[in-house]
Amino acid sequence: SPVWSQSRDGGRTWSKPKILRDASGKPFLHPRSPCPMYDWKGPEAGSGIYFALVHQTFNFQDPKKNAYQHRGPLYLIAGTFDHPSAARGVGVLRPGQMLLSCGTSWVGFYPLSSRDVGVKNHLLIDPFLSEANGPWAGMVSLASVASRIEDYIRAYVADGPDMFAKFESLARQSQRGAGGLVLSLSDADDEKKIRTYPKCHIARAIMECVVNMLQKDFERLARGGVRATEAVMVGGPTGCPFWTEVIHEITGISAVIRHGQFAGAVGAAMMAGIGAGVWPDEAAADAELNR
Numbered sequence: 001s002p003v004w005s006q007s008r009d010g011g012r013t014w015s016k017p018k019i020l021r022d023a024s025g026k027p028f029l030h031p032r033s034p035c036p037m038y039d040w041k042g043p044e045a046g047s048g049i050y051f052a053l054v055h056q057t058f059n060f061q062d063p064k065k066n067a068y069q070h071r072g073p074l075y076l077i078a079g080t081f082d083h084p085s086a087a088r089g090v091g092v093l094r095p096g097q098m099l100l101s102c103g104t105s106w107v108g109f110y111p112l113s114s115r116d117v118g119v120k121n122h123l124l125i126d127p128f129l130s131e132a133n134g135p136w137a138g139m140v141s142l143a144s145v146a147s148r149i150e151d152y153i154r155a156y157v158a159d160g161p162d163m164f165a166k167f168e169s170l171a172r173q174s175q176r177g178a179g180g181l182v183l184s185l186s187d188a189d190d191e192k193k194i195r196t197y198p199k200c201h202i203a204r205a206i207m208e209c210v211v212n213m214l215q216k217d218f219e220r221l222a223r224g225g226v227r228a229t230e231a232v233m234v235g236g237p238t239g240c241p242f243w244t245e246v247i248h249e250i251t252g253i254s255a256v257i258r259h260g261q262f263a264g265a266v267g268a269a270m271m272a273g274i275g276a277g278v279w280p281d282e283a284a285a286d287a288e289l290n291r
Contacts, residue, residue, distance in 0.1 A: 001027035002036045002054065013143065015104060020052065028054045028077075052077040082264040083109045083139060084126050089267030090232040090258040091286040095135055098228035100247075100255065101263075102235035106142040106210070108217060110226055111135035121224040129282065138226065140217050145210060146236075148185040156194055156202045167203050168240040174204035176249055181205040207243065211250045218251055231255040234263035258290065 002020040007013060019027045020037075030036055037052045053074045083101050087109050092099040099109035111128060112118050115136045118125045123138030130136045153159075158166035179201035183189055194202060221227070231253050237243055244255040259266050270285045279285040 002030050002052070004037060020054075028052075029056050030054045083107055084128050084137060085267035085271070086234050086259075086263035087111070087128070087137065087267065088270050088282050088286075089263045089265070089289075090234060091290045092232055093129065093134070093282055093286060096227065096229055098231040098253070100214075100231050100233045102146070102233060102237040102243075104144060104146050106145050106214065108140045108214065108228075110138050110140075110221070110228060112138050112226065117225060121221055121226055123221075123226075132281065134282075140221065142210070142213055142217075145185070145213070149206060149210065149237075152183070152185060152206050153203075157199050157206070164237075164240055167206075168242045170200040171203035171207055171240075171246075172242055173200040174198075176204075176208075178202075178205035178208055183209040185209050204246075207246045208250065211243075211246050214247070215251050218253070228253055232258050232263075234259060234261070236261055 003017040004020050005014045005017045007015070021027050033055065036054050037050060039050055053076060055072050056075050057072045082103075083099065086101055087093070087099045090099065091097075092109065093111060095111050095113050097111060099107075101107045101109060109126075110118075110123070112123075112135055115125060115130070118136060118138030121138065123140055126137040126139065128135055128137035153163055153167050157163070157170060179197060181194070181197045181201050181204075183194070183205045185206070197205075218228070231247070233244060233247070233255050234257070238257045238260040241257055244257060247253060247255045266289070270279070270282065270289065273279050273285060274281060279288065
């Protein structure tokens, strides 16, 4: 089966390789063959729109136990980069808006008036809607922050299947400032000191630490002319809606949750609908799906 990996920091680091699977979770089948996944504009384009060519056949009973097998016909699978797709799916389509995509890394995705604005601010650039004379987009990220959040929750707040529900409930019991507890989610934190605080303050301090890290990027980008007054949050942490309140308290940005973990899938369906003629463009699709 083909495998894939993703970089969210311009190729400096890569996620752990995963098997390419279909919508039901079954691995696609592919004998030894050229790379099956491509950017539709070329290997260096970073267009955000991708496709895969797979043979969807493999003889596991081959007595030679050889990956070099009959290839058969090729099947075309269309796909998109998750952040541009999610931005379409939740209606983040113009400058002044931001998608906050919370996965392994937390990514701020900004529609931009021009590519130059993103380059000047050292953002990862995506063509986004520029082909239709719409905005480009730029991305900034907190790399691998999700694992740090989870490690701190398990160590200091709660564990088990309902740990995130407990985490949110406890964080709501604290106030801004977390009783004076300030965290960095790094080895610099003093474990003994942390454990002297009630769990509600620890939970709130974890949230505030992440949002303060985001705020540093927001302030840097604002100095470079990239500002957002509204944000849409997507991804797994949207199961804890208190995040949006903490974001607003610290950054002043009004944040809402839309489509949760499925925003990328909604965007992909939207693009399929545009391709099939259901809607003329993203704005029309957004007006029907999200309003």
